[in-house]
Amino acid sequence: EPEVTQTPSHQVTQMGQEVILRCVPISNHLYFYWYRQILGQKVEFLVSFYNNEISEKSEIFDDQFSVERPDGSNFTLKIRSTKLEDSAMYFCASSYYLQSPLHFGNGTRLTVT
Amino acid sequence: KQEVTQIPAALSVPEGENLVLNCSFTDSAIYNLQWFRQDPGKGLTSLLLIQSSQREQTSGRLNASLDKSSGRSTLYIAASQPGDSATYLCAVRPGNTPLVFGKGTRLSVIA
Numbered sequence: 001e002p003e004v005t006q007t008p009s010h011q012v013t014q015m016g017q018e019v020i021l022r023c024v025p026i027s028n029h030l031y032f033y034w035y036r037q038i039l040g041q042k043v044e045f046l047v048s049f050y051n052n053e054i055s056e057k058s059e060i061f062d063d064q065f066s067v068e069r070p071d072g073s074n075f076t077l078k079i080r081s082t083k084l085e086d087s088a089m090y091f092c093a094s095s096y097y098l099q100s101p102l103h104f105g106n107g108t109r110l111t112v113t
Numbered sequence: 114k115q116e117v118t119q120i121p122a123a124l125s126v127p128e129g130e131n132l133v134l135n136c137s138f139t140d141s142a143i144y145n146l147q148w149f150r151q152d153p154g155k156g157l158t159s160l161l162l163i164q165s166s167q168r169e170q171t172s173g174r175l176n177a178s179l180d181k182s183s184g185r186s187t188l189y190i191a192a193s194q195p196g197d198s199a200t201y202l203c204a205v206r207p208g209n210t211p212l213v214f215g216k217g218t219r220l221s222v223i224a
Contacts, residue, residue: 056211107155
């Protein structure tokens with residue numbers, strides 16, 4: 001069964017550094033998402049992406065965050081200058097239609113020190 | 114603003130027992146509701162999706178029901194097994210907007 005893959009599985013970075021989290025969504029899916037989950041808290045929406053542009057973003061997704069689909073298969077989340085509070089599990093997800101089930105990757109655990 | 118609540122936060126049952134996990138949401142104007150399973154340190158596995166026009170969905174030992182007017186959904190697990198131990202998340206889609214998640218119910222099935 002096709003799946004969403006994310007790399008790396010764990011990333012440790014120092015405060016102020018830039019990180020890029022990578023995702024390969026399911027190949028025929030059209031909608032792409034990033035969510036995050038701070039330890040012990042709810043899964044929170046960050047951003048959705050459709051037709052090569054951001055379709056919606058949350059308050060969390062400020063100017064420090066950006067997303068890109070550089071080559072038609074990868075979908076990346078960049079955090080420009082990481083803060084301690086960015087430490088979380090970041091999940092990529094994709095769906096075929098807007099109302100189709102979301103399929104999630106296994107996540108990247110980001111630790112900012 | 115849509116809020117999703119899951120009760121109980123944690124549940125421990127002996128193997129073989131049937132159980133019900135509850136999810137409630139504050140705004141009944143939803144497009145669909147999705148149940149996920151999350152194993153420790155892992156991603157979310159989609160279990161069932163119920164569209165707003167549906168009352169229930171079944172997959173194997175799992176049955177999810179939806180009562181949109183009262184803002185409730187239940188996930189019924191029949192004949193629980195130790196392999197069912199995980200956190201179960203409920204998420205609603207309020208129209209054409211992203212999923213809103215509950216905090217989950219952590220289930221332990223004891224052999």
